[in-house]
Amino acid sequence: MPKMTPSEAFVETMVAHGVTDIFGIMGSAFMDAMDIFEPAGIRFIPVVHEQGAAHMADGYARVSGRHGVCIGQNGPGISNCVTGIAAAYWAHSPVVIVTPEAGSLGIGLGGFQETNQLPMFQEFTKYQGHVNNPARMAEYTGRCFDRALSEMGPTQLNIPRDFFYGDIETEIPQPKRLDRGPGGSHSLTAAADILSKSEFPVILSGGGVVIGNAIDDVKALAERLGAPVVNSYLHNDSFPASHDLWCGPLGYQGSKAAMKLIRQADAVLAIGTRLGPFGTLPQYGIDYWPTDAAIIQIDADHRMLGLVKNISVGICGDAKSATNALEMLMNQRIMACDKNRDTRMEEIRKEKKLWEHDLDTWIHETDDWSLSMIEKAEEGDLHPRQVLRELEKAMPRDAMISTDIGNINSVANSYLRFENGKSFFAPMSFGNCGYALPTIIGAKVASPHRPAIAYAGDGAWTMSMVETMTCVRHNIPVTAVVFHNRQWGAEKKNQVDFYGRRFIADELEGQDFVAIANAMGAEGIKVSNLEDVGKALHQAIDMQMNAGITTVIEIMCTRELGDPFRRDALSTPVRHLEKYQEYV
Secondary structure (H helix, E strand, O other): OOEEOHHHHHHHHHHHOOOOEEEEOOOHHHHHHHOOOOOOOOEEEEOOOHHHHHHHHHHHHHHHOOOEEEEOOOOHHHHOOHHHHHHHHHOOOOEEEEEEEOOOOOOOOOOOOOOOOOHHHHHHOOEEEEOOOHHHHHHHHHHHHHHHHHOOOOEEEEEEHHHHOOOEEOOOOOOOOOOOOOOOHHHHHHHHHHHHHOOOEEEEEOHHHHHOOOHHHHHHHHHHHOOOEEEOOOOOOOOOOOOOOEEEEOOOOOOHHHHHHHOOOOEEEEEOOOOOHHHHOOEOOEOOOOOOOEEEEEEOOHHHOOOOOOOOEEEEOOHHHHHHHHHHHHOOOOOHHHOOHHHHHHHHHHHHHHHHHHHHHOOOOOOHHHHHHHHOOOOOOEOHHHHHHHHHHHOOOOOEEEEOOOHHHHHHHHOOOOOOOOOEEOOHHHOOOOOHHHHHHHHHHHOOOOOEEEEEEHHHHHHHHHHHHHHHHOOOOOEEEEEEOOEOHHHHHHHHHHOOOOOOOOEOOOOOHHHHHHHOOOEEEEEOOOHHHHHHHHHHHHHHHHHOOOEEEEEEEOOOOOOOOOHHHOOOOOOOOHHHHHHO
């Protein structure tokens, strides 16, 4: 076997898996390997904070379909990545986090930057590989990269820092790729039987459709059935918005058309979605999940089948292969849904037209609190919904968009439409702030020819805005849209509705994000007129794509607030002690 150092075995195994980019902050713990990244054809992209590195690896993986890789110094550098890896876990992103740790002879002695690094990632990784001998470096490295793809989620490669050194004899393992099939013939046949009898089938297209490159296949099946297609929560890119059968996303701040149509379903075909609880909650007063419908669920992970919702048939298979198999079975059957295809299409058109009218006329929130805030708005403050509609109109067709967590960003779910998969990135069920900017940076590295845009509220923006310097330093131009309403909006809405408008810790005042952007070497554009929203986005995208310039668009917004983010998790407060009675 060839003779090499463990660092060489580590790097060569990554090369065998097609790694060309790694995000992180340099550290002495892995410096011997880092020294040969460049001659191996690997670009090391230094970030400002390690959480940003994990988010960048996530965005990179979601766009490219390849591994996203991040690395940092043992101890504090690695622990900073936990939040980003958790977000990648819920997005099913094949991220590999490399965690150099304290030297093997010092573990357990409480040395400098020592911590037990495996337990902190245990909940958010599909596999954890700990190199227990330098001779096994290539073996464990290869296994972590294989498992990230086969298990559809992050893996951790933990390496004692002294194990990068020495001489070993080893082979470089070649990638092992899993060939997923369509699922069992029994479950496919049972699903086809249900669909053949359905008079109002609805397809729910999820993230697995995007990951599995199955959008065209879902489109073909939808056309065969004449079925409306709704997107699962935060997967607005799982079906083309220009298609006649597209109806928009379910879940928080989703599409009323999608909700009203799925409520009529007698059969739901859920493809590539775990039917997460937050993505099927009532919205706008509509309890839309069809409790009497037959539910067919397709997922590559058998553990997701029937986990959240009761199902009639579960198909453990690849989204693309299973969809193709179902279409072939449909072609062999007489379909009940063929008889009322035209009527169903009219219903789809009607509900979509009503929803578009709602969005056109819904220029501001109408609850008492929001109306009072509109009256007190400063000159130049814009209604968030009007801003989002203008951004939607100005959006490039092939744009990639990431959204942070927060009130305005959540409302954006109503307005974000896509033609292509691998275009929309959100922190999913983990819901962490500081996600949007670093994730879109990673996406831009993976796909530099596409416009890259991040949406963030002013609170979330300050958690990650320093990564603007990463864009400037390393020529990764993106556009950030910051909705500046001077408050933590989502939590403030809860204080309005449940806590007597006692506002604690939710006011954000005094920042000039254009000035901060300029200080970091980016361009800043402040927008206080509605007619300038689209112009600013066009200007920023032009600078991004033609001049390599990163731009921060600061949009001044009113303090009006959309529906509460977690109405399902709150209730009217109870106070037993007399001194707190006035706080009910």
